[in-house]
Amino acid sequence: MTTIFDGRMGLTFGQIYLMTGGVDWPDVDDARRGQVNGLCGGAQSGRLLLITGLHTGEVGLRVERLDEEPALDDTWEEIVEVSFEPVGPELVLHGLDAGMYVSTELPVVSYRARYSAADMDKGKEVDVVSADEPVVDRYLLQLWPAEPAPDVIRKQTSATASYWHQEH
Template sequence: MTDANAQILSLDLRVSYRQAYLVDDTDDAECPGMVDDHPDHPVGILRVEEGSAFLVTGTHTGTVRFDVAVAESEPAPDRDGHEDIVEISIESKSGSFTLHEWGGEAHEIPALAAGPGWYRLRYHAAGMDDGPDGVAEGLAPDRYLLQIWPAPESDPVVVKSASGTHQHWMTAG
């Protein structure tokens, strides 16, 4: 479920080591390595550090369905279509982000609604427990939706948690 006014990018995203990255389009930004979870409000599968976000997938290596929806205001979460939903704040100094595959291609996402400033990321995951530990042949069974909208900085939140994979990452540190 996405806001009718959202700009949406849908793609098949190549992941390795269960990783993808959202990176601010500044000259010094780069894909983060494993980032520590928030110490007081852990969300497990989404971690932010200095304008970059580390996104965890259920599939170890392969291609997953990934949608990015950039909205002007807070969209509704898709509670029925996803088992796990988490939120975290991120600051964009450039006013734009790129979605990166592990060690590979970068994908431009729709322009951020309010330019540089604070945004909220809501990361939805479906089928994380079905993602293979090895290499997925064809499109892997897990899929993801990342919603982005302008919002003041606030604490990370777990909106919904139902998969064993999410529970693992909540305690993995």
């Protein structure tokens, strides 16, 4: 396993982006078009859109690259999966209107991306978390090599996730 990022991710409008190969920012609607889940948009090549409960501030985020599919961790309240196709090895990870946090390389193969969340409703309620306050909602993005497959909602418990699943 390779940890790509593990820490606080700054963002606005509840959006985090993972982009490869120098592609433009994902479009919020196009990133999720045709999907059943609304939390992890993977419909545009080379990029992922990650939705959070928190509107503005910092969330806890961990991003991992694995060699094979990890066991499903049912302690997370929300779990969705999408296919992800990098368009180049350069990977950039950052929150909307936040400074770039990660710039690294990712092998160019087909991936499955599992996006897990905890405390989305609390993040939505709090709305803003400043850098000197503890994070409220936490997220995990795991990537492993896999053939493309339709997106899926593995677990959904919060009103915030339900809203986003219906909003795309």
